[in-house]
Amino acid sequence: MYDIIIVGGGSAGSVLAHRLSARSANKVLLCEAGQDTPPGNEPPEIRDSYSGLAYFDPRFHWTELKVTTQIVSHNNPDESRPPLRKYEQARVLGGGSSINGQMANRGAPTDYAEWEARGAAGWNWKDVLPYFKKVERDLDFDGPLHGKDGRIPVRRISHQHWTGHSQAVGEACKLAGYAFLPDQNGEFVDGYFPVTHSNQGEQRVSAAMGYLDRETRKRANLTISTNAQVKELLFEGTQCIGVKALVDGREQAFRGREVILSCGAIHSPAHLLRAGIGPVGHLKEMGIPVLMGLAGVGQGLMDHPSIALSSFVRRGARMNAHTRRHIQMGLRYSSGLPGTPAGDMFVAVLTKSAWHSVGEQIASLLTFVNKTYSETGQVKLASTDPRAEPIVQFNLLSDRRDLDRLMSGFRKMAALQMSAPLKAVTDKPFPASYSDRVRKIGVVNTKNKILTAIAATLMDGPAALRHAMIDNFIVEGFTFEQVMRDDEALEAFVRKAAIGVWHASCSCRMGRADDPMAVVDTQGRVKGVQGLRVVDASIFPVVPCANTNFPVLMAAEKIADAMQ
Incomplete structure (x- = not known):
């Protein structure tokens, strides 16, 4: 007992x-x-x-x-069912x-x-x-x-030890007018900062x-x-x-x-x-x-809806020997949407998108709605x-404000991505989807290790080959150019790609x-x-x-x- x-x-x-x-x-x-x-x-x-x-x-x-x-439409059960994703x-x-x-x-x-x-x-x-x-x-x-x-x-990785990619994002944030915050868990205000993480001596706790x-x-x-x-x-x-x-x-x-x-x-x-x-x-x-x-x-199940803008990172700006932490900095900002509180959006800056060789070449600006209004999720028994x-x-995205803020957030990240500091260290930005194909190659096994090692060698080759590989094997559905010039394409991308x-x-x-x-x-x-x-x-x-x-x-x- x-x-x-x-x-x-x-x-x-x-x-x-x-x-x-x-x-x-x-x-x-x-x-x-x-x-x-x-x-x-x-x-x-x-x-x-x-x-x-x-x-x-x-x-x-x-x-x-x-x-x-x-x-999921409960009023129209015959409507095409959204895809099931591994969680x-x-x-x-x-x-x-x-x-x-x-x-x-x-x-x-x-x-x-x-x-x-x-x-x-x-x-x-x-x-x-x-x-x-x-x-x-x-x-x-x-x-x-x-x-x-x-x-x-808890600790932070100081600015001087950030990867070349994270430093470039920080520089782009500064040029965009954001303040540098040494302490993310100090005053809750907008700005970019070294993220606080539960880690000591380079090990998870x-x-x-x-x-x-x-x-x-x-x-x-x-x-x-x-x-x-x-x-x-x-x-x-x-x-x-x-x-x-x-x-x-x-x-x-x-x-x-x-x-x-x-x-x-x-x-x-x-x-x-x-x-x-x-x-x-x-x-x-x-x-x-x-x-x-x-x-x-x-009832009322919630998560933070997110999307990612990714890009190829040039050699010198990738992960460095100082740390294996791939998320070193973040950005908190206010969307300015009427009625939303300050700091309602968050961006995690990832210099490395996956454990494998291709993941080491892909950086992501992962943008999520910090203050979400979508609260109609549910858990039921099967x-x-x-x-x-x-x-x-x-x-x-059951609340339109979440969709609107992810769309404007994507544009905001695109502006950072196209600024001089980031253009200098990256190539070929693209709207990223956490699709089943990405998931499968993300499973830790020998086959994926070998496949990605071969692909990464090719990606480091001529720009034309790299761009073709990204378009044919990584991008799903929408290109960067499409979503930047066409609001309907951007909305369709956000609706399809948004995950928690x-x-x-x-x-x-x-x-x-x-x-x-x-x-x-x-x-x-x-x-x-x-x-x-x-x-x-x-x-x-x-x-x-x-x-x-x-x-x-x-x-x-x-x-x-x-x-x-």
Whole structure:
């Protein structure tokens, strides 16, 4: 019998396991479906400062998960269905923090004012800042906005160590009138900056590395069970009393006083739905007895819609020996669209687009809507079988303002791309699509390594050959010239190519007791049932203007504190 069972050993689960087991009276079980990352013996792809290897390694993914990102028409079911895309969701201890881009940002104070306005009382900026500080150990800055004692080190790569490509983008930003910000997590204003990342000594520090270290693992009251996939939540009436899991292929039941779902914004709502907690119509359609009718479960799924403008990088401006970090700088800017807050857009500057030889020659300006208004996504069950992945529809660009800002953002990046500093170090800009073809060549294997090595040698050859290869093998559908002179072509490209940036969130939102779409209260407790919480990105009332990993760590710290 456990006091607390945590389902999912990702960013939130790692924090909760560490904090809740710090009280010796709590007997804590952490169940993670994926493999362990033992301290000092983590897979080298996970430790790597460059995230492109872990990110595309199927050993660390839910390999069957596929999603739609384009708008699904519910009024006209005969309309052509948008394509299903593979969605890289982590299945490994540390979760997303073990494979992500290691970006460590928090969002805008206005984000958390909106959380409170939407019913998450006690989650405004002044309430969450202490927990952001509690997470981090900032190796570069101190002062009232920074933590110095947290379990996740954060740092920046200084301007003089940037690649030639990143320096050229910085120069182009300066010419365009943007201010240089030494500290992205200082005042939330527009400008370009060295990105803050969760990394020390040129190695990733995941939530598992930071929170489930050797000392934590020695605690007699903490059990970490990896390769343990939870199939079912167990109930007596409306009281959650434990879980049923497959541990190394063998079914076991575990009883607990309290169960916490920390499986992310796709799998946490799926667990609730299979348990009979969710929209009554969908549960009846699936033949699942209704335990608790909660209309918001699986609804309001969000991500940050993004597009990329890529280009060939000339030899001297590619990755250098100083770091394997391929995202060294970023740009935050205000679209100026009426009604949008400042800093509503973000650009991540990638000097290297993939792990392979061609990826080392392609740089990208990845532009995403930091403050998105598209919140009609949903997670539904395809089957009651716990092994079946749910139906996931992000419905990106369901709000016209997101489409408009990605179109204007592409033009803005094109202007930077055509400025003198960037023209000097790049060639052949093109609108990039994260297509199935790109995905297939991105899988880490020997065949792709050999193919891309041959292609890269040719790309470094004559310009005419390089341009032909980019047009025939990389560009899909639209050329740079087309989208720059034809607004309809640009809109078609954005609609087709826009994808999320793996910031799935908001599908089990926090809110007031009288809000029919709220799923949990401000401590993650599921409405109407006992002994069950959700603590992960699914409880966000709205996705913040940030990569979601640090907001998840903050939320887990805050709720763990409330549970002590």
